[in-house]
Amino acid sequence: MALFQRKAEEKKADAAPVAAPTGAESVSDVLRNPRITEKATGHAEGGIYTFDVSPVATKRSVVQAIRSLYKVVPKKVRIVPILSKARRNVRTGQRGSTRGGKKAYIYLKKGDTITIS
Numbered sequence: 001m002a003l004f005q006r007k008a009e010e011k012k013a014d015a016a017p018v019a020a021p022t023g024a025e026s027v028s029d030v031l032r033n034p035r036i037t038e039k040a041t042g043h044a045e046g047g048i049y050t051f052d053v054s055p056v057a058t059k060r061s062v063v064q065a066i067r068s069l070y071k072v073v074p075k076k077v078r079i080v081p082i083l084s085k086a087r088r089n090v091r092t093g094q095r096g097s098t099r100g101g102k103k104a105y106i107y108l109k110k111g112d113t114i115t116i117s
Contacts (some may be wrong), residue, residue: 030057030065034116035103049106049114053079070114073113076107 032052036041053062059077066074080083084100108114 002101027065027068030054030061031069031104036116043105047108047110047112049108051104051106051117052082053102053104055102057102057104059104062106066106066114072108072112072114075109078105078107079103080105 030053032054035050035052037050043050051062057079059079062077063074065076066072066077080103082101083102084097086095086097088095103111
């Protein structure tokens with residue numbers, strides 16, 4: 001009757017604490033590149049900067065990335081999905097779609113700036 005035998009519980013040594021996965025591996029994976037468009041440059045004059053971000057990025061991970069890369073604390077972050085659109089090749093007529101993704105609007109306090117080179 002092995003079902004009713006009590007065995008001494010073995011305690012296993014605790015491993016090093018593992019950080020919870022955030023979805024993106026590092027800061028450079030969160031912020032892909034600045035989004036340079038006519039609308040984005042107009043917003044930049046008002047202290048709102050636009051970046052393409054990873055599809056798994058969160059507001060908190062974007063804030064951490066901006067803090068570490070640009071040494072600026074954002075006032076607010078908005079993340080907006082970029083929808084994929086159906087397109088047709090002009091030469092062959094084949095149908096396809098553009099790539100979707102995410103973009104983030106970073107709002108800064110007056111006087112704070114981000115230099116994008």
